[in-house]
Amino acid sequence: MAKKFNEIHEVTFYECDINGTMTLPMLLNSVIKTSEAQSEQLQVSTDQLQKLGITWVITQHEMNIHRLPKVGQLIKITTQGTSYNKYFCYREFWVQDKETGEQLAHIFSTFVLMDLTTRKMISVPDDLLVAFESEKIKRIHRGPHFHQPTDGAFHQPYRVRFSDIDSNKHVNNAKYLDWMVDCLDYDKLTQYLPQKVWIKFEKEISYGHTIDSFFSQRLLEEHDQFWTDHEIFVEGNRCASANILWRKRK
Amino acid sequence: MAKKFNEIHEVTFYECDINGTMTLPMLLNSVIKTSEAQSEQLQVSTDQLQKLGITWVITQHEMNIHRLPKVGQLIKITTQGTSYNKYFCYREFWVQDKETGEQLAHIFSTFVLMDLTTRKMISVPDDLLVAFESEKIKRIHRGPHFHQPTDGAFHQPYRVRFSDIDSNKHVNNAKYLDWMVDCLDYDKLTQYLPQKVWIKFEKEISYGHTIDSFFSQRLLEEHDQFWTDHEIFVEGNRCASANILWRKRK
Numbered sequence: 001m002a003k004k005f006n007e008i009h010e011v012t013f014y015e016c017d018i019n020g021t022m023t024l025p026m027l028l029n030s031v032i033k034t035s036e037a038q039s040e041q042l043q044v045s046t047d048q049l050q051k052l053g054i055t056w057v058i059t060q061h062e063m064n065i066h067r068l069p070k071v072g073q074l075i076k077i078t079t080q081g082t083s084y085n086k087y088f089c090y091r092e093f094w095v096q097d098k099e100t101g102e103q104l105a106h107i108f109s110t111f112v113l114m115d116l117t118t119r120k121m122i123s124v125p126d127d128l129l130v131a132f133e134s135e136k137i138k139r140i141h142r143g144p145h146f147h148q149p150t151d152g153a154f155h156q157p158y159r160v161r162f163s164d165i166d167s168n169k170h171v172n173n174a175k176y177l178d179w180m181v182d183c184l185d186y187d188k189l190t191q192y193l194p195q196k197v198w199i200k201f202e203k204e205i206s207y208g209h210t211i212d213s214f215f216s217q218r219l220l221e222e223h224d225q226f227w228t229d230h231e232i233f234v235e236g237n238r239c240a241s242a243n244i245l246w247r248k249r250k
Numbered sequence: 251m252a253k254k255f256n257e258i259h260e261v262t263f264y265e266c267d268i269n270g271t272m273t274l275p276m277l278l279n280s281v282i283k284t285s286e287a288q289s290e291q292l293q294v295s296t297d298q299l300q301k302l303g304i305t306w307v308i309t310q311h312e313m314n315i316h317r318l319p320k321v322g323q324l325i326k327i328t329t330q331g332t333s334y335n336k337y338f339c340y341r342e343f344w345v346q347d348k349e350t351g352e353q354l355a356h357i358f359s360t361f362v363l364m365d366l367t368t369r370k371m372i373s374v375p376d377d378l379l380v381a382f383e384s385e386k387i388k389r390i391h392r393g394p395h396f397h398q399p400t401d402g403a404f405h406q407p408y409r410v411r412f413s414d415i416d417s418n419k420h421v422n423n424a425k426y427l428d429w430m431v432d433c434l435d436y437d438k439l440t441q442y443l444p445q446k447v448w449i450k451f452e453k454e455i456s457y458g459h460t461i462d463s464f465f466s467q468r469l470l471e472e473h474d475q476f477w478t479d480h481e482i483f484v485e486g487n488r489c490a491s492a493n494i495l496w497r498k499r500k
Contacts, residue, residue, distance in 0.1 A: 016417070023413055165268045
């Protein structure tokens with residue numbers, strides 16, 4: 001059984017939007033912060049990996065959101081490096097209300113290791129994950145089937161800003177979700193809540209790039225729900241895809 | 251002597267930029283969070299004010315930065331509502347390293363009260379500030395003289411995004427600094443650090459606006475320092491001005 005680790009996080013007003021609920025990028029940022037804290041505690045921090053010439057790269061998140069955390073709420077973020085196979089490491093996050101224990105979100109994330117010199121994926125050294133007590137498995141988690149935006153989808157350009165890039169000198173993954181969600185209109189973003197978010201990352205984006213964010217909507221029979229399908233391109237290359245299920249606020 | 255209040259804040263990676271130091275908008279956000287916590291403790295929270303039909307509006311910050319907080323650092327943010335006169339309330343913030351007590355930044359801010367219906371400034375009711383034990387003064391703090399960008403200054407447009415607006419339904423003040431600083435080039439932003447920041451806010455900015463961010467540079471005799479002068483406009487109306495003194499990283 002993989003080691004669990006948790007942190008308490010106070011949701012700040014600047015992690016929330018006009019709805020007073022945490023934005024999706026900030027929810028991702030806060031859980032990643034917790035996984036970094038676990039890695040540090042187990043002395044396998046990002047800094048220590050970089051000294052070995054390797055770093056973590058996130059390739060996919062599958063988020064199930066029961067209730068978005070609210071401004072001022074104390075949330076308990078629990079994580080474990082659940083399992084791994086030759087190339088993929090699977091990490092889970094549980095977000096709960098600190099007081100009541102109510103489950104707010106569950107996130108299943110896929111990480112790979114990249115060689116910092118070749119920028120290529122490497123196979124996972126067994127000894128690296130000993131401290132996490134992750135289970136070694138053979139199975140590869142295939143994840144969801146992604147829907148692409150339709151032809152003629154709405155699209156909008158975003159110039160990568162200085163504040164979008166992190167200490168790895170590329171755009172922080174969470175930012176992609178910001179560019180995706182911002183394409184929806186004001187009414188949708190105030191009247192609907194994200195319920196499921198599937199996002200996969202294919203290419204790094206750097207300072208100075210201009211990205212094109214595409215999205216279209218997929219209606220469901222349930223009139224109070226719909227999916228949005230998203231893709232982000234830089235110069236004709238797809239950098240990320242996402243599907244988000246929205247439901248009407250009650 | 252006005253009541254002091256403090257909070258410990260852990261600087262997260264997503265509050266920092268490529269330099270591993272806290273961004274100016276996030277530094278402002280974190281201190282404002284502390285002032286809101288004090289107001290809540292003294293039962294004069296923003297929510298309670300809004301029930302009285304009024305709200306706080308920040309008109310100016312004067313920041314002196316000795317050393318920007320770093321990712322992972324625990325900082326102690328101390329604040330007090332120092333003094334007030336008929337229309338203006340002056341609040342100070344001190345940012346220190348939690349362990350060593352080293353002074354990292356001092357911020358002197360001016361707040362006014364706005365009537366939520368008329369959107370006009372109102373005079374400060376004495377009884378509102380009793381709990382803060384702020385000193386009533388006659389003097390008006392004039393603040394610095396602002397330099398304007400020169401004719402032909404560099405300018406860049408920014409579309410207001412959904413995530414830029416806060417629960418007051420307008421752009422969060424701190425965001426203005428993001429649009430200002432982003433105009434500088436990559437080399438400047440990695441080789442220089444902000445030392446002084448003066449910013450004044452003149453008009454609200456809303457969702458759907460496109461702002462124009464102007465800036466020019468003012469050289470000093472000391473070759474390792476320079477000023478940048480900034481203004482932000484919406485449809486020909488100035489919404490904010492700022493001057494920032496930068497010094498070369500050591």
